[in-house]
Amino acid sequence: MNIKYPLLKAIDVSGLTFLSPVVRLISGEEPAKQLRDIGRFIVVPIIAFLVFLWLWAVIAPKHRTKAGEVPTPSVVWDASGGVWQFHKRETLKESGYQLTGEARVAALEEAKTRLGELDALEVKAKAQLETAEAASKETFERAVGPAKSAYETANNAARDSRRARIESLKTMAAAVNPQDEQARADYLTAVKQADQETAADKLKVDALKVAYTEAQNIALPKVKNARSALTKLAEERQFLTKYIDMLSDNSREKKVSDSKEKLAEASAAYAAAKPGGDLYKLAGNVLKRQELLTTIENSQYAKPWTLPKQIVRSLLCVFTGFMLASLIAIPLGILCGLSPTFMAAVTPFIALFKPVSPLVWLPIIMIIVGGFMPDPENHWLLNAFEKIPLIKNFKIDPMFLSSAITVALCSLWATLVNTALGVGSIDKDHMNVARVLRLNFGARLFKIIIPTALPLIFAGLRISLGVGWMVLVAAEILSTSEGIGKFVNDMYTNGSSQSFAQMFVVVFIVGIIGMLLDRIMVLFQRLVSFDTAPAL
Amino acid sequence: MKTVSFPKRMAFLELDNASIGFGPESSRVDVLKNVKLSVAENEFVAIIGFSGAGKSTLVSLLAGLELPTSGEIRMAGKRITRPDPSRGVMFQSYSLLPWLTVAGNVELAVKQVFPEKSKAEIKEHVDRYIGMVHLTPARDKRPHELSGGMRQRVSLARTLSMQPEVLLLDEPLSALDALTRAVLQDEILEIWGREKKTVVLITNDVDEAILMADRIIPLTMGPEATLAEAFPVTLARPRDRRTLTDQPEYQRLKADITSYLVGLNKDAVRRRASNIIPMPGVSPKDFRPPSRIRGLRWKSTG
Numbered sequence: 001m002n003i004k005y006p007l008l009k010a011i012d013v014s015g016l017t018f019l020s021p022v023v024r025l026i027s028g029e030e031p032a033k034q035l036r037d038i039g040r041f042i043v044v045p046i047i048a049f050l051v052f053l054w055l056w057a058v059i060a061p062k063h064r065t066k067a068g069e070v071p072t073p074s075v076v077w078d079a080s081g082g083v084w085q086f087h088k089r090e091t092l093k094e095s096g097y098q099l100t101g102e103a104r105v106a107a108l109e110e111a112k113t114r115l116g117e118l119d120a121l122e123v124k125a126k127a128q129l130e131t132a133e134a135a136s137k138e139t140f141e142r143a144v145g146p147a148k149s150a151y152e153t154a155n156n157a158a159r160d161s162r163r164a165r166i167e168s169l170k171t172m173a174a175a176v177n178p179q180d181e182q183a184r185a186d187y188l189t190a191v192k193q194a195d196q197e198t199a200a201d202k203l204k205v206d207a208l209k210v211a212y213t214e215a216q217n218i219a220l221p222k223v224k225n226a227r228s229a230l231t232k233l234a235e236e237r238q239f240l241t242k243y244i245d246m247l248s249d250n251s252r253e254k255k256v257s258d259s260k261e262k263l264a265e266a267s268a269a270y271a272a273a274k275p276g277g278d279l280y281k282l283a284g285n286v287l288k289r290q291e292l293l294t295t296i297e298n299s300q301y302a303k304p305w306t307l308p309k310q311i312v313r314s315l316l317c318v319f320t321g322f323m324l325a326s327l328i329a330i331p332l333g334i335l336c337g338l339s340p341t342f343m344a345a346v347t348p349f350i351a352l353f354k355p356v357s358p359l360v361w362l363p364i365i366m367i368i369v370g371g372f373m374p375d376p377e378n379h380w381l382l383n384a385f386e387k388i389p390l391i392k393n394f395k396i397d398p399m400f401l402s403s404a405i406t407v408a409l410c411s412l413w414a415t416l417v418n419t420a421l422g423v424g425s426i427d428k429d430h431m432n433v434a435r436v437l438r439l440n441f442g443a444r445l446f447k448i449i450i451p452t453a454l455p456l457i458f459a460g461l462r463i464s465l466g467v468g469w470m471v472l473v474a475a476e477i478l479s480t481s482e483g484i485g486k487f488v489n490d491m492y493t494n495g496s497s498q499s500f501a502q503m504f505v506v507v508f509i510v511g512i513i514g515m516l517l518d519r520i521m522v523l524f525q526r527l528v529s530f531d532t533a534p535a536l
Numbered sequence: 537m538k539t540v541s542f543p544k545r546m547a548f549l550e551l552d553n554a555s556i557g558f559g560p561e562s563s564r565v566d567v568l569k570n571v572k573l574s575v576a577e578n579e580f581v582a583i584i585g586f587s588g589a590g591k592s593t594l595v596s597l598l599a600g601l602e603l604p605t606s607g608e609i610r611m612a613g614k615r616i617t618r619p620d621p622s623r624g625v626m627f628q629s630y631s632l633l634p635w636l637t638v639a640g641n642v643e644l645a646v647k648q649v650f651p652e653k654s655k656a657e658i659k660e661h662v663d664r665y666i667g668m669v670h671l672t673p674a675r676d677k678r679p680h681e682l683s684g685g686m687r688q689r690v691s692l693a694r695t696l697s698m699q700p701e702v703l704l705l706d707e708p709l710s711a712l713d714a715l716t717r718a719v720l721q722d723e724i725l726e727i728w729g730r731e732k733k734t735v736v737l738i739t740n741d742v743d744e745a746i747l748m749a750d751r752i753i754p755l756t757m758g759p760e761a762t763l764a765e766a767f768p769v770t771l772a773r774p775r776d777r778r779t780l781t782d783q784p785e786y787q788r789l790k791a792d793i794t795s796y797l798v799g800l801n802k803d804a805v806r807r808r809a810s811n812i813i814p815m816p817g818v819s820p821k822d823f824r825p826p827s828r829i830r831g832l833r834w835k836s837t838g
Contacts, residue, residue: 429631432601435619437648437698447644451635530635530678 015522018042071501076508078228079501087306089239097246097301100253108247115240122233129226136220147215151208158201165194246301255296263289305482311509313394314483318472320400321407322465328408329415329464330457334445336416337423337453346416354413358406358471362478365409366402373398399481406475411468418460422453454528462521469514484510547574548734549702551763554597554607567593569760570607573753575702580728580735582745583763584793585755586801591738592628594755595706598736599625611702621649624700628707630687632679632694639675642666642694649698665697668727685716689723696727703728705737709744718777721747725774742793746786747775754796757804764800767793 004027011020021037024030053073060070071079099107169191176183248254266289270282305313336343373379376398385396394400426449434444450457476485488506491499551573557566567590575581585591596602597609600619609616611623632641642662646653653661666672669689679687688708695703705724709717725748728735739745745752752767771785780786 427631429627429629430633432619432625432627433631433633435601436599436623436625437621437645438619439648443648448633451633454635530680 013523013526015519015526018045065500068500071504075501076504079498080505080508082498083307083502083505087308089243090303090306093243093246094301094303096243097250097252099247099251104247104251104253108244111240111244111247115237115244118233118237118240122230122237125226125230125233129223129230132220132222132226136223140218140220143218144212144215147208147212151205151212154205154208158198158205161201162198165197169194252296252299255299256293259289259293259296263293305486307484307487307506307509309394310483310487311513313400314472314476314485315513316391316394317400317404317476317481317483318407318465318468321404321472322411322461322468324404324408325412325464325468326415326461329412329460330419333416333419333457333460334423334449334453336420337426338449343420343424350413350417353409356410358410358474359478361406361409362402362475365405366399366479369398369402369405395482397481399479403472403475403479403481403483407468407472410471411464414463414467415457415460418456418463419453422456422460423449425456426452451530455525455530458521458525458528462518462525465517465521466514469510469517473510548577548579548612549573549575549598549736550610551597552608552610554604554609556593556597556602556604564605566605566760568597569762571762573763575734575736577734578732580737580748580750582737582739582749582752583755584739584742584745584752584797585761586757586797587740589755589757590759590761591740591755592706595625595704595736595738598702598704599623601625621645621698622700623702623704624695624698625704625706626688626691626695626708628710630679630684630691632687632690634679637676637678638666638671638682638690638693639663641679641690642697645694645698661697665693668696669693669723683716685712685720688712688720692720692724692727696731701734703733703735705735707738707740710740717744722777724748729774742790742797745769745793746771746789747777747780752789752793754793754800757800764796767796 004023007023008020011017011023018041021034021041025034025038057072057074060072063070096104096107172187172190176187178184263286266282266285270279270286273279273282332346336346373382376382381401382396382398386392430448430452431444434448439447472483473485473488475481476483477489478485480486480489484506488503491503491506551571554571555566555569557564559565571594573581583591583594593602597604598616600609600616600623603617616623633644636644639662642665643658646658646661650658650661663672663675666675669692671686671689671693674682674686679690682690688711691708708724709720712720721744737745737748746769749769752769754764754767755761756764767789769789771780771783771789
């Protein structure tokens with residue numbers, strides 16, 4: 001019972017109000033009312049979502065595209081598993097490459113054992129596929145057979161009648177007198193008519209061919225499942241082979257020891273060299289070997305970008321842009337709110353630049369940023385990012401900065417306008433208090449004006465973050481800066497079997513992250529609003 | 537027992553023919569015109585008037601929040617040109633900062649007025665004034681968690697904590713219910729008796745004025761309002777609200793003031809009526825909608 005009210009308060013502040021009937025029901029408060037509320041705020045949304053999934057599952061397969069069928073919910077779910085598995089395997093390779101000594105041997109043994117198990121599994125999967133194919137052969141025949149025979153019959157008939165028409169036209173030609181104008185015209189008409197008949201036949205045959213191809217696409221779930229199981233095993237085998245290679249012949253440990261051996265040979269040769277022309281060449285050899293060893297010792301597995309890492313980079317980018325926007329918009333907004341003259345000066349810029357699409361800003365900013373960084377590898381700002389522990393893995397490049405600046409440019413307006421509004425709408429009585437107390441400008445600003453404006457500032461920040469997150473994905477697609485947008489772009493351009501479904505996965509990931517960011521901002525907004533005490 | 541010392545004391549707070557108007561120069565309307573007021577030190581003056589008469593403008597002038605367009609305002613002989621913590625104002629709307637606790641609101645004032653105080657001294661000072669208005673248990677609450685009466689107490693504590701020489705109370709109790717108002721009236725009187733301050737109370741409640749003030753000055757109806765002849769209150773202090781109404785002096789004062797105020801109102805209505813200019817031969821146009829629309833029970837036809 002004691003925990004009930006703090007819990008309700010926390011729910012209220014975090015904006016998860018749909019949970020409060022559950023808490024109230026557990027504490028036994030008006031069960032009938034709580035059940036009604038649970039029905040309305042929890043069950044109804046769940047049902048609505050299930051209806052959405054059902055409609056999706058029914059409608060999606062009806063539309064065929066170049067990239068295959070529009071994926072159903074279950075295909076998208078599978079694809080999300082695939083995305084995650086790719087990430088896990090790449091992470092495993094990355095860490096496997098670094099392993100040394102017994103840990104490496106142990107990992108190698110484990111991988112080899114699993115590879116051994118795969119043989120039996122593959123045999124079984126193949127057998128299953130065959131059984132499934134045999135079992136559904138009849139179904140397949142029944143579905144495809146009539147269409148096939150109809151097509152073949154029509155095709156043969158069309159071919160025969162075309163030949164017959166040509167033959168009869170040739171026979172006719174023997175009887176035509178080329179000098180007779182009327183006969184020439186009649187013959188021309190006959191040829192034209194025959195051509196038209198042939199074309200009509202072809203149209204019919206084509207329609208039957210499409211029907212036949214359609215029939216071949218008949219859904220045979222068992223065969224499909226068995227085939228995808230087999231594909232998964234093949235993928236695992238491919239991974240394991242690569243992984244074992246990285247743990248044994250291509251492991252860093254092996255490479256380092258090889259390199260050391262070579263260095264020792266070179267050093268020995270250098271030591272044993274006779275004075276003379278050879279010495280120069282051998283000394284160079286030793287130095288080259290030394291350098292190579294250092295490179296190998298510091299080498300990493302060239303891990304491709306996986307979606308989880310791209311998500312983190314996108315978050316980093318939107319956060320950078322958001323911070324930039326806040327740093328510009330809040331002080332400007334305060335100035336606007338304080339001075340109607342300044343507001344009048346800024347208003348046209350807000351009106352002019354607010355509607356500009358990120359897709360216009362981005363190329364301009366990329367060129368401008370590029371101008372500042374003619375040599376990105378050695379630019380001080382990027383080098384500074386390289387030194388920050390968690391951020392250095394995310395390859396901060398000019399594209400990243402351009403995307404972040406675009407996010408800032410598109411999202412700062414909401415914060416600017418709201419801050420100006422918050423500062424401008426300050427209570428006259430509060431200002432009178434400040435005047436009676438003779439607060440100086442700084443004290444007025446920090447003790448009266450900013451606290452009054454904070455709820456509206458945070459309302460603006462919330463809108464800005466939402467806009468920024470939307471803009472970012474577009475900016476990443478256009479700038480091919482690593483991130484969620486780049487992932488979508490890659491999926492769009494490479495067109496592998498799963499890529500269409502993986503784009504759908506991205507829709508949900510972007511949606512969920514956007515929702516979480518919004519929730520966090522709501523929480524902050526509630527914490528700075530003084531009509532609710534902070535939940536503790 | 538405090539005896540009334542009106543009127544032979546030196547003027548402490550003075551309004552000298554002060555006028556204030558709003559609007560552009562060409563069509564300025566004087567809200568207050570040629571106001572003369574002289575308040576002695578430690579005197580409790582009540583200014584009574586109808587709403588809209590310009591009472592709050594009068595407080596703003598006394599506080600220095602607004603400057604007169606002509607005439608001048610002096611405190612202890614010195615001209616008032618801007619607000620100052622030595623004239624504490626208690627606003628009708630509490631004007632507490634909602635993001636600060638009770639203690640925080642008082643502390644803001646104390647820190648500003650006594651910058652030389654140490655942290656411990658400030659805390660002691662704040663707690664003393666919170667205790668004075670009986671709010672110690674609500675010390676760490678925020679204004680939205682308090683009732684109207686408690687909020688006005690916080691405002692009182694904040695104003696008193698600045699240790700002003702003059703207290704300007706701008707209808708501080710008019711938003712409160714009768715019971716809370718009575719309690720707060722007693723508290724203000726008690727604190728006034730102890731702390732010895734010059735008080736100007738703005739009110740629209742005759743009973744409140746008689747209970748609290750040494751002198752009651754009606755404000756005539758605006759625009760161009762001015763202060764009328766004062767009614768001295770010679771009732772002995774402390775005044776007990778339970779027996780006060782039985783005293784003939786109280787009844788006489790209340791009757792006099794009430795009839796004076798009613799007279800002011802009638803006068804104002806007459807003045808307003810005289811603004812209507814007769815326009816012979818001009819009949820107002822019929823702006824009613826045509827009958828077909830009138831059939832829809834148009835509101836203006838009713």
